Amino acid sequence: MGEPNARSEARPSPEPPLRRWRGVLEEYRSFLPVSEATPTVSLQEGATPLLPARRLSERVGAEVWLKIEGANPTGSFKDRGMTVAISKAAEAGTEIVVCASTGNTSASAAAYAAQAGMRCVVLIPEGHIALGKLAQALVHGATVVQIQGNFDTALAIVRDLPGRAPVTIVNSINPDRIAGQMTGAFEIVDVLGDAPEIHCLPVGNAGNITAYWRGYCEYKAAGLATRLPRMFGFQAAGAAPIVEGRRVEEPETIATAIRIGNPASWYGATAASSESGGRIEAVTDEEILEAYLWLAREESVYCEAASAASVAGLLKFGVPGGSSVVCVLTGNGMKDPDLAVGQVSVPASVPAETKSVLDAIGA
Numbered sequence: 380m381g382e383p384n385a386r387s388e389a390r391p392s393p394e395p396p397l398r399r400w401r402g403v404l405e406e407y408r409s410f411l412p413v414s415e416a417t418p419t420v421s422l423q424e425g426a427t428p429l430l431p432a433r434r435l436s437e438r439v440g441a442e443v444w445l446k447i448e449g450a451n452p453t454g455s456f457k458d459r460g461m462t463v464a465i466s467k468a469a470e471a472g473t474e475i476v477v478c479a480s481t482g483n484t485s486a487s488a489a490a491y492a493a494q495a496g497m498r499c500v501v502l503i504p505e506g507h508i509a510l511g512k513l514a515q516a517l518v519h520g521a522t523v524v525q526i527q528g529n530f531d532t533a534l535a536i537v538r539d540l541p542g543r544a545p546v547t548i549v550n551s552i553n554p555d556r557i558a559g560q561m562t563g564a565f566e567i568v569d570v571l572g573d574a575p576e577i578h579c580l581p582v583g584n585a586g587n588i589t590a591y592w593r594g595y596c597e598y599k600a601a602g603l604a605t606r607l608p609r610m611f612g613f614q615a616a617g618a619a620p621i622v623e624g625r626r627v628e629e630p631e632t633i634a635t636a637i638r639i640g641n642p643a644s645w646y647g648a649t650a651a652s653s654e655s656g657g658r659i660e661a662v663t664d665e666e667i668l669e670a671y672l673w674l675a676r677e678e679s680v681y682c683e684a685a686s687a688a689s690v691a692g693l694l695k696f697g698v699p700g701g702s703s704v705v706c707v708l709t710g711n712g713m714k715d716p717d718l719a720v721g722q723v724s725v726p727a728s729v730p731a732e733t734k735s736v737l738d739a740i741g742a
């Protein structure tokens with residue numbers, strides 16, 4: 380008998396190395412408020428990296444993962460909720476969507492509205508939005524209204540619009556946004572096999588902490604996780620209404636994404652913290668910037684300043700030794716080039732010759 384003929388052997392069909400990810404709405408359909416009648420408006424958001432953070436783990440004495448939400452199609456976690464909100468709006472026949480935003484929601488809404496063929500109107504606080512986000516909303520074709528006020532005032536105006544104009548609000552006061560954002564928690568459990576012991580994230584309007592907590596609870600109720608994490612939310616010290624227990628009329632922080640004095644999901648955040656045995660704390664701008672640069676240099680992750688608040692909080696308040704911890708890095712550092720170049724010194728130019736380059740690098 381010769382060697383078996385390999386070509387005639389029945390070979391097990393191998394798993395393709397990459398399966399086509401269909402976006403969070405299709406992947407987690409049974410957990411979302413959608414039906415057969417809901418069209419899918421998606422940019423294949425989700426499936427973002429959950430990066431083991433070796434040096435951060437050593438520094439805090441725990442096992443830390445970073446959920447890289449800046450890897451979503453428009454560069455922030457907002458896409459998870461926006462795919463659901465815009466799909467539901469399309470189902471309802473909406474022609475115009477509107478939001479108030481510190482930048483990322485507007486960029487995401489503009490992109491998904493373009494996909495759905497809807498008009499998008501965004502209200503942003505003049506002078507306090509990162510350049511990359513403003514550029515995104517405009518390039519995607521949104522109507523951008525800069526208001527002479529902060530995010531909280533913009534959101535109050537947006538809440539006032541539906542009675543006066545045929546618009547659908549796609550801020551996280553729209554429950555479809557929160558539903559979609561739960562998928563971040565689902566992905567973490569799907570990758571780790573269970574919920575982490577501690578979940579850290581920045582808090583601004585407080586939709587995301589509300590959504591993550593609900594996501595973990597729903598997964599546990601469905602038997603897909605055995606435990607729930609303690610939720611650690613971090614606000615910027617100059618914009619920390621939940622920590623201080625009162626509205627902040629003039630919020631101030633370099634982390635413009637979370638420059639919010641009256642969060643819409645305030646109750647959701649305090650519920651997530653108290654029900655989970657967690658905490659909501661403040662981190663200063665200096666602590667945020669230190670974490671922002673440290674993440675870029677030690678973990679190679681270029682995130683937004685607001686995103687770095689989650690790690691700033693972890694570094695400041697610590698966790699019990701050996702805990703499993705996930706920090707959500709909510710947005711991409713490329714959104715805010717002004718902040719980035721303000722933190723480093725941009726070198727002067729040198730003559731275009733080898734000797735000058737060698738001098739410049741001290742070689």
Ligand code: F0G
Nearest residue numbers: 480481483484583584585586587709710
């Ligand atoms: N991180 C980033 C990068 C954000 O853009 C936001 C919120 C947050 C964290 C806080 O999340 O509001 O759910 O507590 N950005 C909103 C916006 C307000 O308009 O883009 P939250």
